[in-house]
Amino acid sequence: MSVPDSYYLMVPRVSYLPLVMEKVRKHFLRSVSSEFQESEMWLEYDGTPLKWHYPIGVLFDMMAQGSSLPWTITAHFSHFPEHELMHCNNRDILESHFISVVKEADGLKHRGHVITNMQSKDHKQLWSGLCNDKFDQFWAINRKLMECSGEDGFRHIPFRFHFSSQPPMQCLIRPVSDDGHKLTLTDLLKEVFSEESIEKDRIIIQGIEPPMDTPLQWLSEHLSHPDNFLHICQVPSPA
Template identity: 55%
Template sequence: MEVQQVIYMKRHFLRFISQENADNEMWLDYNGQPLKWHYPIGFLYDLYCGNDPQLPWMLTVHFTKFPEDILLHCPNKDVVEAHYMSTVKEADVLKHRGQVMSTMQKKDHNQLWLGLQNDKFDQFWAINRRLMESHGDNEGFKHIPIRIYADDGVCNQRLVNPKNTDGSRKVLQQMINEIYPERINVKLKTHGIVLPLDTPLQWLSEHMSYPDNFLHLCLC
């Protein structure tokens, strides 16, 4: 969820809670399911409302009984920044062996984060576009940063090559056959869209990744 929106949301609800709970961590749930703040909000909507879309999305705000067995603590936005940058670095290792993030300066990392935090697309994309490009003699990424989630929220993360052994571009159906050989009629959704099975993985990674540079796909 966009960081500034969370800050404004907390300030708003502090007016309606008791003083004894004012310093507690805020967390959200949907239908009794705590929402993990380190997952993209669009992905969470696909995961829990994909079969029954509803807008506005009705969430419950909590300041008590923090579910430590489910959620990571998030006492301040520095924790959000650290987690975000760690995830981007992980994606870069998969795509470019870490060569892009390691050549950036601190000011580039700051610009990437501040552009995201303040919802300034041009500021964010000026840096992030370098992470979405092929580098050197490679046509495409070494691996695709991808996480696939079942409806219970369990994550399946594998090393996925964007190419087949013959050098052709791997498409979504071929990846599904590799990961779920025993299942039929598997469909994957992201950004509210059920993805065509003939979509190349390289294209998906370049155009449908979330700001953390990962593809977050819901298993239908």
């Protein structure tokens, strides 16, 4: 088989790999042997399979921070890593996963009241707006999920900590303390990590290192991904 040309795509960091997989598959399929033509394609970076249910920006921040663009990843059509990746044979699986995570986030923020009161067409509009990069269409629905019912903000902050070598971590944390003090990113890190780990690693959210005194409520409202979770990546500092 001939060696395929590289294939370049510019994709939003808030999107997901399965939304562009079909384009990638069509490009490389002509160079794949007949025995693997019907196989499920999967992607890897530097020897590590890329989890399709994580937003693309989270994968990049977690695994490739500091590398030059374009981000070079490899497509595979054989030897699917069953022990590391879930199967995703169509977009419906991703859509189901996405709505499920949005529901989890709303459960943390509003006890699930907002998403429960939405109709199926609202869920579809939310998903369609994300898939088609339609900002106004997406935010017409997502704005409701980001509303605060009181001065203290959300009931809890939906967040996940991501690491390159272990499963993500999350726990319950409110945006304010019992005495009404606004909790910050530093407070969150102290809640889940030792102080030593705070000092030696970089904390990346949406590709940037926010000030450690940034209020959690502000971070959740402005830097959450479309799934309504604040995805925080802990990466080693450069040597």
